Amino acid sequence: MNDLSGVGLLAQGGAAAIVTLIVLLILRGNIVSRAVLEDVRKDRDARIAEIAAERDAWREAYRQSDAARSDAQAQVKELLELSRVADHVLRSLRGEVSGDAMDQSVAAPPS
DSSP, X not given: OHHHHTHHHHHHHHHHHHHHHXXXXXXXTXXXXXXXXXXXXXXXXXXXXXXXXXXXXXXXXXXXXXXXXHHHXXXXXXXXXXHHHHHXXXXXXXXXXXXXXXXXXXXXXXX
């Protein structure tokens, strides 16, 4: 009956088979020690922290860049308005703006 169920074969070669299986799993890297696992986890956590710090640095750089762009845009808008005013003043001084107080056709004749 032992020969039919294979229990005798397992009892005889079971210990050697288990040891061989464990050695093969260790050699293939499927089973690692706790120290190796903790080292791998520490390395992973360090890389995640480094990536998070880099992400935060890029985010801060974007915020500063966006603030600088907004300031530059406001300055350009103000300078454009000033250039329009200066252009109008210079044209009115030369008499190129029609309907202006400096235009000869609109200005009151000297009395």
